[in-house]
Amino acid sequence: MPPTLFHHARVITGDGRTVIEDAAVLVDTDGLITGIGPRAAVPVPPGTGTVDLGGRTVMPTLINPHAHLGYLRDATVTRDHYSRANVLDHLRRLAYYGVGVVQSLGTDRDDTEITLRDEQRSGALDDPELPLLFTAGTGLVAPTPGRINGGPYFATDVVHEVSDPAQARATVRALARKRPDAIKFWVDDRRGTRAKLTPEVYGAIIGEAHDLGFLAIAHIFELADAKGVLRAGADGIAHMVRSPGPDPELLELLQRDTVFAFTSMGIQRTAYDDSGWLDEPALTATVSEAARADTRARVAALTAEEAAAARAGYAILEDGLRRYVESGVRVLLSADTGARTQFFGVAEHRELESMVRAGMPALRAIRSATQLPAEVLGLPDRGTLAPGKRADLLILDADPLTDITATRAISAVYFAGRRVDREALRERWTPGARVR
Ligand SMILES: [Zn+2]
Numbered sequence: 211m212p213p214t215l216f217h218h219a220r221v222i223t224g225d226g227r228t229v230i231e232d233a234a235v236l237v238d239t240d241g242l243i244t245g246i247g248p249r250a251a252v253p254v255p256p257g258t259g260t261v262d263l264g265g266r267t268v269m270p271t272l273i274n275p276h277a278h279l280g281y282l283r284d285a286t287v288t289r290d291h292y293s294r295a296n297v298l299d300h301l302r303r304l305a306y307y308g309v310g311v312v313q314s315l316g317t318d319r320d321d322t323e324i325t326l327r328d329e330q331r332s333g334a335l336d337d338p339e340l341p342l343l344f345t346a347g348t349g350l351v352a353p354t355p356g357r358i359n360g361g362p363y364f365a366t367d368v369v370h371e372v373s374d375p376a377q378a379r380a381t382v383r384a385l386a387r388k389r390p391d392a393i394k395f396w397v398d399d400r401r402g403t404r405a406k407l408t409p410e411v412y413g414a415i416i417g418e419a420h421d422l423g424f425l426a427i428a429h430i431f432e433l434a435d436a437k438g439v440l441r442a443g444a445d446g447i448a449h450m451v452r453s454p455g456p457d458p459e460l461l462e463l464l465q466r467d468t469v470f471a472f473t474s475m476g477i478q479r480t481a482y483d484d485s486g487w488l489d490e491p492a493l494t495a496t497v498s499e500a501a502r503a504d505t506r507a508r509v510a511a512l513t514a515e516e517a518a519a520a521r522a523g524y525a526i527l528e529d530g531l532r533r534y535v536e537s538g539v540r541v542l543l544s545a546d547t548g549a550r551t552q553f554f555g556v557a558e559h560r561e562l563e564s565m566v567r568a569g570m571p572a573l574r575a576i577r578s579a580t581q582l583p584a585e586v587l588g589l590p591d592r593g594t595l596a597p598g599k600r601a602d603l604l605i606l607d608a609d610p611l612t613d614i615t616a617t618r619a620i621s622a623v624y625f626a627g628r629r630v631d632r633e634a635l636r637e638r639w640t641p642g643a644r645v646r
Contacts, residue, residue: 211239211241211627211628212239212257212258212259213236213237213238213239213244213255213257213258213259214236214237214258214259214260214261214627215234215235215236215237215252215254215258215259215260215261216234216235216236216237216260216261216263216268216603217233217234217235217249217252217260217261217262217263218232218234218249218262218263218264218265219232219233219234219235219263219265219266219267219268219605220232220233220265220266220267220268220609221233221235221246221267221268221269221595222267222268222269222270222573222576222595222610222611223246223269223270223594223595223596224269224270224576224577224580224581224593224594224595225577225581225594225596226573226574226576226577226581227573229573229611230246230247230248231248232248232249233246233247233248233249233268234246234247234248234249234252235252235268235595235601235603236252236253236254236258237601237627238627240626240627241600241601241625241626241627241628242591242598242599242600242601242626242627243595243596243597243598243599243600243601244597245597246595246596246597263605263621266605266606266607266621267605267606267608267609267610267616268595268603268604268605268606269576269580269595269603269604269606269610269617270310270580270581270592270593270594270595270602270603270604271308271309271310271311271341271580271602271603271604271623271625272307272308272309272310272311272543272558272559272562272579272580272604272617273309273310273311273312273543273579273580273583273584273587273589273592273593274304274309274311274312274313274543274544274545274547274558274561274579274583275312275313275315275344275472275542275543275544275583275586275587276313276315276448276472276474276544276545276546276547277300277304277312277313277314277315277545277546277547277548277554278314278315278317278362278364278365278546278547278548278549279296279297279300279301279312279314279317279323279343279345279548280292280293280296280297280300280314280317280319280322280323280548281296281317281364281365281548281549282300282548282549282551282552282553282554283296284498284500284501284504285500285501285502285504285505285508285551286504287363287364287548287549287550288364289319289364289365289367289368292319292322293322294322294325294326297322297323297326298326298340299638300547300548300554301340301341301343302339302340302635302638303496303553303554303555303635303639304341304547304554304555304558305339305340305341305623305625305630305635306495306496306555306623306630306632306635306636307492307496307554307555307556307558307559307618307620307623308555308604308617308620308623309341309555309558310341310342310592310602310625311341311342311344311583311584311587311589311592312341312342312343312344312547313343313344313345313346313391313392313587314343314344314345314346314548315346315349315392315394315427315448316346316347316348316349316362316365316369316394316395316396316427316429317348317349317362317364317365317368317369318345318346318347318348318368319348319365319368321347321388323343323345323347324345324347324388324389324390326343326345327343327344327345327391330342330343338625338626338628339625339630339631339635341625342589342592344391344392344587345390345391346390346391346392346393346394346427347385347388347390348365348368348369348370348385349361349369349370349393349394349395349396349429350369350370350371350372350378350381350382350393350394350395350396350407350415351366351369351370351371351372351395351396351407352371352372352373352396352404352405352406352407352408352411353371353372353373353405354404354405355405357404358404359371359404359405360396360398360399360400360403360404360405360406361396362396362549364549369396370385372407372411372415373411374410374411375410375411375413375414376414378411378412378414378415378418379414379415379417379418381415382414382415382418382419382422382424383418383422386419386422386424390424391425391587392424392425392426392427392445393415393419393424393425393426393427394427394428394429394448395407395412395415395426395427395428395429396428396429397412397428397429397430397435397438397439398429398430398431398432398435406435409438409442412428412438412439412442412444413442413443416439416442416443416444417442417443420443425445425446425586426443426444426445426446427444427445427446427447427448428444428446428447428448429447429448429449430447430448430449430451431449431451431452432451432452433451433452433454433455433456433457433460436451436456436460436463437459437460437463440460440463440464440466440469441463444469445468445469445470446469446470446471446472446542446586447464447471447472448472448474448544448546449472449474449544450471450472450473450474450475450527450530450531450534451530452523452526453523453526454526455526455527455529455530455533456530456533456534461533461534461537461539464534464537464539464540465537465538465539469539469540470540470541470542470582470586471534471539471540471541471542472541472542472543472544473531473541473542473543473544473561473564473565473578474544474545474546475524475527475528475531475561475564475565475568476545476546476552476557476560476561476563476564477545477546477549477550477552477557478520478523478524478527479524479560479564480505480550480551480552480557480560481509481512481520481550482509482512482516482517482520482521482524483509484506484509484510487560488502488505488506489502490618492556492559492618492619492620493553493556494640494643495636495639495640495643496553496554496555496556496636496639496640497553497556497639498639498640501551501553504551505551508551527568528564528567528568528569529568531565531568531569531570532568532569532570535569535570535571535574540582540586541565541570541574541578541582542578542579542582542583542586543558543561543562543565543575543578543579543583544561545557545558545560545561556618558579559615559617559618561579562575562576562579562610562614562617563614563615563617565578566614567614572610572611572614573611575614576610576617580593580594581593581594600625600626600627601624601626601627602624602625602626603622603623603624603627604617604620604623605620605621605622605623605624606619606620606621607619607620607621620632
């Protein structure tokens with residue numbers, strides 16, 4: 211691949227501030243950015259190829275640190291679907307939608323994801339069209355005596371049950387041998403139906419994770435649990451809190467330097483939303499009619515009271531996000547992709563829309579989906595468009611700063627300067643369809 215100049219574009223660099231009009235991006239033979247700026251300011255070496263982007267918008271590919279790979283097929287999420295092939299299918303779907311990095315959060319099965327990740331990092335799995343996989347391996351949960359535990363419904367059989375601090379530490383040590391990218395644990399009584407980890411036990415999980423150099427990420431829904439895990443030193447919370455929403459003490463705990471908060475809003479909206487999103491061409495390109503019909507039927511089956519409760523719950527999340535933003539909390543896009551009907555790739559773009567609709571400025575929302583997760587995952591060469599970074603480019607037909615839904619009007623995706631063959635990918639899911 212010769213050096214390539216992408217020009218005639220608006221560039222959103224991903225740093226939360228910078229937009230360059232009539233910009234050019236120079237990419238070298240290794241797929242790294244060597245120059246970026248207004249067209250006239252980027253020197254072009256002889257022999258450089260050019261790609262005229264026709265006034266389109268370029269931003270970094272997305273990074274989603276919260277997904278559950280391998281379980282979703284059509285609109286059903288179950289362990290019966292789990293396989294290496296399905297994990298790979300999900301990664302390809304993410305690539306199609308311009309998600310360049312994904313972290314699977316604690317629901318690995320038989321080390322399938324750990325193995326894939328290791329193969330990818332060693333080069334044994336050399337597919338430049340796959341996003342970079344991160345995985346927390348398999349997470350920890352409290353046992354519920356006589357019943358199934360309160361882990362994620364599709365993975366209750368594989369999450370590790372721990373009931374005391376010693377067992378928690380021993381389990382984290384065993385997990386650590388596989389070098390997961392984080393340690394995940396669930397603190398959730400599933401609306402009073404399950405036992406949840408006590409502060410003593412999750413304190414041991416977090417302590418051991420930190421002793422061994424791992425991030426500790428907590429699934430929580432309740433305000434008291436969010437504060438509890440953060441007081442115990444958790445690095446991040448995987449959800450926003452339900453009613454009553456964040457209080458000043460939580461905001462203060464979240465303002466600590468290294469702490470981050472995941473959004474995970476879209477999964478709540480999808481539960482009741484019948485606004486026509488299932489008919490968008492960007493979605494129908496990869497999601498089967500059966501899956502869309504199932505999802506529609508699920509929404510239609512809600513009683514008026516259930517729908518109203520879901521809407522009210524979602525309004526609390528929107529308010530919570532606004533307070534995070536006002537307080538300067540390090541917010542990361544989190545799509546909980548692969549759970550419920552969080553369709554791969556679609557969910558990430560819908561999450562961005564949810565964040566902006568709630569009142570987050572679009573440039574900051576984009577930064578929460580690019581630069582900030584790259585920092586948290588320790589990826590110095592990704593997350594923004596700047597000299598020395600990988601040319602992971604999401605090229606859009608319209609400007610997402612005007613309308614955030616433009617992030618799914620995708621013209622092209624490049625990983626390390628190499629164009630992803632989206633049409634060939636789409637043929638896997640909707641053969642013969644004419645899209646856009
Ligand atoms: Zn999750």
